[in-house]
Amino acid sequence: MSDQSLSFTQRGIRPVNKLICLSILSIILLMLDSRYSAVQTARRYVATALFPLQWLANQPLEWYEYSSAMFQSQNYLLKENQRLMQENTRLKLQAQQAELRGKELSDLKSLMSLQNHGLQITTAAEIISNGKEPSGSRLIINKGANHNIRAGDAVVDDTGLIGQINQVHPLSAEISLLTDSTSTIPVMVARTGIRSLLYGGSGNISLRYFPTDADLQPNDILVTSGLDSIFPAGIPVARVIQTSRNAGTPFYRVQLEPLSDSRSSKYVLILPQTELPNFQAASTPMAASVPTQP
Amino acid sequence: MNESETFYHKIPKKLIYISFILAILVDFIPLSGSLFYWLPEFTALILMYWAINRPQNVGIGTAFILGLLIDIGIAAPLGEHALAYIFSLYSVIHNRRQIVLYNYGIQAIVVFAALMCSEIILTLIRLRFTHHFNGWTTFLAPFVGALLWPLLNKIMVSILNFYYLRR
Numbered sequence: 325m326s327d328q329s330l331s332f333t334q335r336g337i338r339p340v341n342k343l344i345c346l347s348i349l350s351i352i353l354l355m356l357d358s359r360y361s362a363v364q365t366a367r368r369y370v371a372t373a374l375f376p377l378q379w380l381a382n383q384p385l386e387w388y389e390y391s392s393a394m395f396q397s398q399n400y401l402l403k404e405n406q407r408l409m410q411e412n413t414r415l416k417l418q419a420q421q422a423e424l425r426g427k428e429l430s431d432l433k434s435l436m437s438l439q440n441h442g443l444q445i446t447t448a449a450e451i452i453s454n455g456k457e458p459s460g461s462r463l464i465i466n467k468g469a470n471h472n473i474r475a476g477d478a479v480v481d482d483t484g485l486i487g488q489i490n491q492v493h494p495l496s497a498e499i500s501l502l503t504d505s506t507s508t509i510p511v512m513v514a515r516t517g518i519r520s521l522l523y524g525g526s527g528n529i530s531l532r533y534f535p536t537d538a539d540l541q542p543n544d545i546l547v548t549s550g551l552d553s554i555f556p557a558g559i560p561v562a563r564v565i566q567t568s569r570n571a572g573t574p575f576y577r578v579q580l581e582p583l584s585d586s587r588s589s590k591y592v593l594i595l596p597q598t599e600l601p602n603f604q605a606a607s608t609p610m611a612a613s614v615p616t617q618p
Numbered sequence: 619m620n621e622s623e624t625f626y627h628k629i630p631k632k633l634i635y636i637s638f639i640l641a642i643l644v645d646f647i648p649l650s651g652s653l654f655y656w657l658p659e660f661t662a663l664i665l666m667y668w669a670i671n672r673p674q675n676v677g678i679g680t681a682f683i684l685g686l687l688i689d690i691g692i693a694a695p696l697g698e699h700a701l702a703y704i705f706s707l708y709s710v711i712h713n714r715r716q717i718v719l720y721n722y723g724i725q726a727i728v729v730f731a732a733l734m735c736s737e738i739i740l741t742l743i744r745l746r747f748t749h750h751f752n753g754w755t756t757f758l759a760p761f762v763g764a765l766l767w768p769l770l771n772k773i774m775v776s777i778l779n780f781y782y783l784r785r
Contacts, residue, residue, distance in 0.1 A: 339678055343708045346682045350704070353686075353697035354743065363696060370690045377639070378691060381646035453648045453692060462693035491693075498693045505748055526750040 364491065371493040378464065378496070382452045447471055447594045452496070462490070463499040465592060473497050476554055478595045484560035484583035485509070485548060486592055499592075502561070502582055503527050511561055512549040513540060519549045522561060522580075529562055531578040536569050540576055545583075554597050626671050628785065629778055634675060637664050637774075638684060646691055655755045658763030661688060662703060662736055663770055666710050666729055670717055681707040698743045706736035722768040730764035 337345075356363045449471075453464040467473055469492045477489040479499050488507065490500035500507060507524035511531075518538045523530050534540060544564040550557025566579040641664040649657065661684055668676035685700030710717065710732050717728055737760055745751060 339708060339711055342678045343704055346678060346704050347701055350682065350685070350697035350701040353700070354695055357696035367690055367696060370687070374687065374691045377643055378646050381643050382648060384647060385649075451648070453646060464693055505750075526748065527752070528750075 358491075367491075368493050372495055375493070375495045378452055379466070447473065447596075449473075449497075449592055449594055451590055451592060462504075463487075463501065465497050465499060465594075466495070467594065468493050468495045468497045470494050472596070473594055474597065477597055478548075478555045478559070479592050480559055480595060481584050481589040481592050483585065483589075484562075485555065486584045486589065488554065489594065502529050502584075509555060509561060510549045510551045511546040514545040514547045514560075515539075515541075516544075519551065522546065529580050529582060531564075531580060532575065534576045534578060535574055536576055537574075540564060540567050540578065542566055546580070556595055625778070625782060628782055629672065630781070631675060633778070633781065634668055634672065637668070642684070642687060642691065645688060656758055656762050658733060658759045658766065659688075659699075659736075662706065662733060663729070663763055663766065665703060665707055666732060667770060667774060669707055669710050670714055670725075673711065673714055677711065678704050678707055695743065695747055698740060701743065702736040702739040705739055706732040709735060722771060725771075726764040726767040729767045730760050733760035733763045736760075 353363065357367075358364070447467060449465040449467040451463050452466045463486075465479075473489060473492055475489050475492050479486045479488060485502060487499045487501040487504065489497050490504075491498040501524070502509065502522075503524045503526075505525040509522040509524075510519065511522045512519040516539055518534075518540075520531055520534045523532055531546070542564055545560055546562045546564070548555040548557055548559045548561060560583045562580045562582050564578060565581050568577045570577050638661070641660040644660045665676065665681050665684060669681075681703040682700045685698075685703040686696065688694070688699040689696050710728070713728070717725060720728070734757070737757055741752070741756065
């Protein structure tokens with residue numbers, strides 16, 4: 325074995341030059357990432373190759389959950405089962421009622437020749453990585469393009485909207501959360517039906533342009549308004565914590581809290597986006613409004 | 619050439635690859651909650667270990683490639699960890715001949731400085747991309763990494779010794 329490192333005369337590229345070249349390269353990659361499709365394609369291949377490793381890394385947690393479930397007392401399980409049965413009955417009843425109402429609504433809408441927005445078939449997926457990013461604005465799930473997931477699909481858990489599919493790899497996909505600085509979601513106040521846009525950024529969400537002449541109170545729930553092809557209407561998004569009027573601006577200053585806790589949720593549902601009509605360019609997935617039929 | 623150098627020369631490259639794969643695996647484990655603020659990046663630690671003890675195989679190029687793999691694996695902006703790793707590893711490689719002579723205590727301080735450098739670069743890049751400072755808890759990881767350094771060395775030496783004696 326040759327002994328290059330221990331000789332005092334250095335061969336090859338000097339570390340300083342290597343450092344400069346590679347740091348320029350990584351800065352270029354930082355700039356090009358998510359802007360240049362060749363980088364995305366390369367990323368997709370590597371992500372597919374890395375998937376077994378991610379799957380393996382997720383196994384210790386799976387075992388932990390499995391073993392902790394094994395050692396739970398029979399009593400607890402019975403109680404839990406009973407609770408779930410009750411909840412299931414209640415939800416079934418509600419679903420039937422909702423179906424009835426939906427049917428009535430769709431009859432009315434077809435009378436008025438309006439568009440129908442039914443619930444689509446959803447795909448369940450498991451979060452296999454929350455990344456080591458402390459901001460945690462990206463998650464990785466174990467379903468991808470092979471499971472008919474497309475970039476831009478909405479992602480929800482049992483409490484509300486989590487985010488949107490950002491990048492799709494063959495076996496996995498990346499979710500960008502509500503709090504990601506690129507996310508914009510059309511929402512409405514569930515109580516009054518007033519629509520606005522919800523912006524993510526700086527690890528939080530904000531309602532920037534909500535006019536003060538409209539009514540907004542603490543504990544109001546914001547739901548998706550359905551005025552786009554991405555998010556179906558009526559998914560809970562956030563709760564209003566505090567509102568204040570500022571002199572000088574016509575908008576409220578609002579403090580919001582996301583309803584879903586993306587850190588703790590383990591399983592998510594992916595809602596496929598509705599097909600855009602042909603004349604609508606699909607270039608802006610966020611907040612692309614669906615035109616009403618003539 | 620002293621004995622420690624021959625010792626490290628006899629190590630098969632396979633072992634280096636396996637250690638990197640294991641480190642990446644540990645870094646990919648999706649730990650929830652506040653625990654992951656505390657855990658240092660094991661890939662960075664293993665990189666430094668090999669850069670100090672096996673510089674003819676592990677250098678800045680390796681750090682760059684591993685950084686890219688980590689970026690893709692945890693869905694970070696591409697190049698973020700690569701940039702952080704090459705700078706922290708450069709500072710280690712540059713002073714390698716001195717670092718080898720130190721005892722574990724002083725080595726741990728050097729490792730702390732390098733990990734801190736990497737953490738600062740990561741924080742700056744995140745600040746640039748998300749416009750959001752994640753608080754000072756992220757800077758705990760370098761402390762833990764430095765504390766783990768002697769332990770990591772002991773474990774690696776015992777594994778390598780096992781291989782060395784079996785040959």
